[in-house]
Amino acid sequence: MSDQAASLLDYYRKNHFNPVPIDLATPEALASHAAKRRNLYSGHLGIPLGLLSGQKVLEFGCNSGENAVVLALCGAELTLVEPNEQVHQRLRDVFEVFGLTGRLAEVSSLGIDDFPEDGKFNLVLAEGFLFTLPNKAELAAKICRLLAPGGIGVISFNCRFGGLIELHKRLALYRACELSGAGFRSEESLAIAQELFGEAFGRIKASRPFAAWWKDLLVNPFYADRYLWSYGELLPVIESAGAEFLSTSPRWFAEEAMRWYKDVPAPGGRNAAVLEQWRGRLGSMLTGKPARPGFEADGAAGPEVVAGLEELALAISDYTDGVRGLEAVALRGPLAEWLAAARDENLAGLAACLKAVHEALPLEDAGAFRAAVKAGGLADLWGSAYHYLSFSRGDGLL
Ligand SMILES: C[S@@+](CC[C@H](N)C(=O)[O-])C[C@H]1O[C@@H](n2cnc3c(N)ncnc32)[C@H](O)[C@@H]1O
Structure with a gap:
């Protein structure tokens, strides 16, 4: 096996492996996968799944589309961008099996770098690869620019501290x-x-x-x-691209949810609060577990x-x-x-x-x-x- 891959995409192509082989073969497997994704999208990340019907969703690096299927089941209209063409057939088959082909607006072989910026989307996701690209910060800003007013962006990353x-x-x-x-x-x-x-x-x-x-x-x-990232690096990028912190998974910053709804942060206040609070969560990020009551400090x-x-x-x-x-x-x-x-x-x-x-x-x-x-x-x-x-x-x- 070569370790000379110039990019993550190369690594997957050369090694002919599906990095996230998700089983949707039985109703139980689909239900279990959908439950995990609903928990992530809606429970952790604040995406209103019940309102996705007819909304334009763009997913970069969707691999063979098993996560996108869950969004399609919510009625979203999907643009899927996956430069590894080895997985396109499986992606189309997965949508076909669930009778969801009509929800595919486009399947593109472009990379996120080359994807045009002439459209706007209600939800844009880049999961599992953005952090491996040399211009990751510029691409995070590109995701913000692709959002329609009120739209939600999602990025995943390998955390330097949590890892x-x-x-x-x-x-x-x-x-x-x-x-x-x-x-x-x-x-x-x-x-x-x-x-x-x-x-x-x-x-x-x-x-x-x-x-x-x-x-x-x-x-x-x-x-x-x-290729590691952190909130301290990411938040300023999001802010200068005109977007505001919504949530995380795990949900590290949930204090606001416990406040009176009229207690609204000033514009930019959410980004600032996270930048101030994240070092207070460091122990939990390292262990992946909440601190024992009384020992949070x-x-x-x-x-x-x-x-x-x-x-x-x-x-x-x-x-x-x-x-x-x-x-x-x-x-x-x-x-x-x-x-x-x-x-x-x-x-x-x-x-x-x-x-x-x-x-x-x-x-x-x-x-x-x-x-x-x-x-x-x-x-x-x-x-x-x-x-x-x-x-x-x-x-x-x-
Ligand atoms: C680890 S997989 C994650 C798959 C899926 N998004 C998930 O999180 O389960 C990373 C995916 O990103 C794709 N990818 C790599 N480089 C990319 C790029 N420049 N633009 C768009 N997708 C890319 C890979 O081909 C692969 O399908």
């Missing part, structure tokens, strides 16, 4: 492969990953098989520092902790890219102190696990290293690697 655990899984696999003389992207690596993480993966509600997760995350060349971090996390993410990314040596990877300074002081049990558990992984890194024996990683409990921690952000364009009424 700390995934980065450590990648780190542990890379080191285990190095010690065993196995190629990082070889079949042997898949077997090592199975040994380290397979059982725990089987315990979560994953939609895809272990091998797809391994290929799309643990060894994916596009899971590297330059443990998860709030100062800028020096954030800087330590950024440094560590870059070091792991460089090491697993073969750019820097293992000595670059260290848990130290204000970040190590902050983690060591955690009293919230989830954050303290994460701190202990990361310490165990870092202490194991210098081991020279492959078996001893794998045993230490397994004993540290990394496999059962998940964090919040993957986030969604929804935003809306002013409705132009005032």
